[in-house]
Amino acid sequence: MDQLYFAAEVMVNGLMTGVMYALVALGFVLIFKASGVFNFAQGVMALFAAMTLVGIQQGQIPFAHLINAVFGTHLHNFGWTVPSLLAILLTACVMVLLAFLIEKLVLQHLVGQEPIILFMATIGLAYFLEGFGDVMWGAEIKALDVGLPQGISDTVDELTLNWLGYGFFIDRLDIWATVIAALLVTALVLFAQYTKQGRAMRAVADDHQAALSVGISLRFIWVMVWSIAGFVALVAGIMWGTKSGVQFSLSLIALKALPVLMLGGFTSIPGAIVGGLIIGVGEKLFEFFAGPLIGGATETWFAYVLALIFLVFRPQGLFGERIIERV
Amino acid sequence: MIYREAGDFKTGYRADGQTFPIRLDRWGYYAALAVAFGIIPFVINNYWANAVLVPFLIYAIAALGLNILTGYAGQVSLGTGGFMAVGAYAVYKLMTSFPEVSILIHILLAGGITAAVGVLFGLPSLRIKGFYLAVATLAAQFFLVWLFNKVPWFYNYSASGQINAPTRTVMDIAVTGPTASAPAKYLVCLVFAFALAWLARNLTRGSLGRKWMAIRDMDIAAEIIGVDPLRAKLSAFAVSSFFIGIAGALLFAVYLGAAEVGEAFGINKSFLVLFMIIIGGLGSIFGSFAGAAFLVVLPVLLKNVFVGGMGWPTDLAAHIELMIVGLLIMVFLIVEPHGLARLWSLAKEKLRLWPFPH
Numbered sequence: 029m030d031q032l033y034f035a036a037e038v039m040v041n042g043l044m045t046g047v048m049y050a051l052v053a054l055g056f057v058l059i060f061k062a063s064g065v066f067n068f069a070q071g072v073m074a075l076f077a078a079m080t081l082v083g084i085q086q087g088q089i090p091f092a093h094l095i096n097a098v099f100g101t102h103l104h105n106f107g108w109t110v111p112s113l114l115a116i117l118l119t120a121c122v123m124v125l126l127a128f129l130i131e132k133l134v135l136q137h138l139v140g141q142e143p144i145i146l147f148m149a150t151i152g153l154a155y156f157l158e159g160f161g162d163v164m165w166g167a168e169i170k171a172l173d174v175g176l177p178q179g180i181s182d183t184v185d186e187l188t189l190n191w192l193g194y195g196f197f198i199d200r201l202d203i204w205a206t207v208i209a210a211l212l213v214t215a216l217v218l219f220a221q222y223t224k225q226g227r228a229m230r231a232v233a234d235d236h237q238a239a240l241s242v243g244i245s246l247r248f249i250w251v252m253v254w255s256i257a258g259f260v261a262l263v264a265g266i267m268w269g270t271k272s273g274v275q276f277s278l279s280l281i282a283l284k285a286l287p288v289l290m291l292g293g294f295t296s297i298p299g300a301i302v303g304g305l306i307i308g309v310g311e312k313l314f315e316f317f318a319g320p321l322i323g324g325a326t327e328t329w330f331a332y333v334l335a336l337i338f339l340v341f342r343p344q345g346l347f348g349e350r351i352i353e354r355v
Numbered sequence: 356m357i358y359r360e361a362g363d364f365k366t367g368y369r370a371d372g373q374t375f376p377i378r379l380d381r382w383g384y385y386a387a388l389a390v391a392f393g394i395i396p397f398v399i400n401n402y403w404a405n406a407v408l409v410p411f412l413i414y415a416i417a418a419l420g421l422n423i424l425t426g427y428a429g430q431v432s433l434g435t436g437g438f439m440a441v442g443a444y445a446v447y448k449l450m451t452s453f454p455e456v457s458i459l460i461h462i463l464l465a466g467g468i469t470a471a472v473g474v475l476f477g478l479p480s481l482r483i484k485g486f487y488l489a490v491a492t493l494a495a496q497f498f499l500v501w502l503f504n505k506v507p508w509f510y511n512y513s514a515s516g517q518i519n520a521p522t523r524t525v526m527d528i529a530v531t532g533p534t535a536s537a538p539a540k541y542l543v544c545l546v547f548a549f550a551l552a553w554l555a556r557n558l559t560r561g562s563l564g565r566k567w568m569a570i571r572d573m574d575i576a577a578e579i580i581g582v583d584p585l586r587a588k589l590s591a592f593a594v595s596s597f598f599i600g601i602a603g604a605l606l607f608a609v610y611l612g613a614a615e616v617g618e619a620f621g622i623n624k625s626f627l628v629l630f631m632i633i634i635g636g637l638g639s640i641f642g643s644f645a646g647a648a649f650l651v652v653l654p655v656l657l658k659n660v661f662v663g664g665m666g667w668p669t670d671l672a673a674h675i676e677l678m679i680v681g682l683l684i685m686v687f688l689i690v691e692p693h694g695l696a697r698l699w700s701l702a703k704e705k706l707r708l709w710p711f712p713h
Binding site: 066093094097134137138141143144145147148149151152153154155156157158159160162163167283286287289290322325326328329332333335336339340343 | 431478479482483485486487489490491493494497498500501504505622626629630633665666667668670671674675676677678679680681682683684685688689692
């Protein structure tokens with residue numbers, strides 16, 4: 029019986045991890061739907077957002093390392109700290125600026141190129157942003173704290189202990205992440221369905237040329253979508269950063285979001301959520317049952333292999349649009 | 356006249372179809388070969404071999420392999436690092452299990468084993484394409500690295516989990532292990548790079564290469580005109596993995612000497628080789644060499660400028676290097692999606708008309 033409860037606990041924790049994957053995957057889907065760009069840099073954007081947030085919060089001087097190296101100074105901090113909420117707002121502004129620059133300097137020049145060229149361009153963007161973030165804020169591992177509750181939730185532990193006779197250990201941060209992710213998804217769906225800009229965004233996603241011909245500005249929509257993706261990256265960055273510190277491995281989570289997308293389909297927001305949950309639960313359960321038999325640490329590849337096997341049978345993913353090809 | 360086809364009379368189809376139709380190009384090619392085989396081995400020192408020439412030749416082989424798959428057959432792969440690891444571990448197991456067999460044969464066999472693994476992971480390409488496939492190849496990357504980390508048989512149960520290349524000789528000269536000299540390492544890599552480049556060039560202009568390119572340009576249309584996508588795609592995976600496996604074997608046995616799989620063959624290696632073919636030129640033999648040279652020399656150069664010249668800390672220089680590489684990728688994709696190879700052929704076009712362009 030205990031074994032069963034333990035498996036259930038692993039599963040619940042997997043669900044929570046899945047929510048985090050879904051958060052990153054969401055950013056991918058948004059950009060992919062609106063601009064057909066498969067944005068490999070999404071994970072690095074989350075890392076960059078988290079770094080910027082910590083930097084602003086703690087009053088770090090941007091490029092301090094570079095300035096010190098060039099001018100031989102010893103700058104480090106402005107000597108003030110910024111309240112969390114203000115810092116988040118400022119970081120959101122930075123992400124919007126970033127979206128604008130990406131559109132202006134990169135995407136605009138790549139309109140009409142093949143998707144795979146755009147994909148490779150975003151790999152370049154990922155490298156650039158990673159180096160840029162490190163030069164701007166320093167590469168050391170930083171702790172991120174914006175006041176989200178952390179630690180094992182006593183309430184859940186007690187409740188389940190009373191009901192089932194077995195206390196579930198669930199991180200409070202994971203619960204909050206789930207709530208925030210749910211709110212974010214609801215807000216995005218409402219935005220896409222009921223606002224003028226949201227409708228324009230869906231129109232662009234459907235057909236670029238038709239959208240242009242009814243007077244929708246493609247460039248505005250793209251900047252907007254990349255800004256939203258930047259904001260989603262910020263939220264994901266806050267969650268992951270609080271959980272495991274702001275460090276390079278954060279950007280590898282983006283890679284985990286890829287199999288999530290392949291399961292869910294590149295074009296579907298619910299797909300991203302469901303895919304994230306399946307991957308999260310799947311890899312935790314697989315590690316729990318099969319990990320000890322074959323050496324453990326299966327989480328590094330399970331998601332990819334699952335997606336690979338899945339794709340062979342259903343190439344468009346669970347909720348993706350059917351792929352129809354003509355000569 | 357200089358650099359003209361005019362006056363260079365071809366008397367048969369073979370001469371007409373040759374790789375370098377212009378006499379000056381041909382001479383340049385022979386001169387480059389003469390320098391590479393005849394002069395460099397005598398003047399090479401350890402620094403040049405280890406920092407520039409040996410990694411350049413090895414990565415050129417890997418880039419050739421990836422270029423066959425991505426540039427010619429149009430199947431994007433992010434699993435290069437994993438396939439290089441297969442080559443490295445295959446050659447390690449062969450070297451330690453059959454010490455009496457020549458290392459050159461081991462390296463070729465390692466390529467063959469990698470080709471088999473490549474075909475296995477290439478199977479999904481029959482169903483999926485584009486970046487779906489790119490992500491699917493990530494499965495190969497992560498799974499293979501995990502496998503070599505977790506199964507002790509692959510690293511002969513060594514306590515550190517590392518693999519170390521023992522000393523092996525070719526004609527009584529050590530080419531692997533700590534006693535190998537710089538000219539020996541260089542020559543082994545050069546022979547492989549030369550032979551494989553020749554092979555790649557002739558495969559890609561033959562019927563197999565045309566099938567690959569037809570699949571790349573539009574697979575459904577290719578299928579309709581009679582190209583079997585199963586054989587074309589899987590042969591591309593096999594040939595590409597063969598090259599990459601040899602590159603991995605050379606990287607481990609000749610260049611590194613000791614390797615830890617996650618560090619030496621991680622996802623970053625996959626990206627590095629992908630960047631080489633983007634910068635060098637997709638679908639070009641020359642581009643594979645140019646891209647490899649560029650990305651091998653660039654970090655050395657930047658390190659010399661920033662750390663040696665300006666006295667910056669190494670970590671800052673490393674971050675700036677990341678920025679520059681990322682920036683270059685984007686600039687190349689925007690300005691010249693066909694890479695250095697295209698710039699080179701444009702220059703040749705211009706040279707053909709010079710000095711009277713009209």
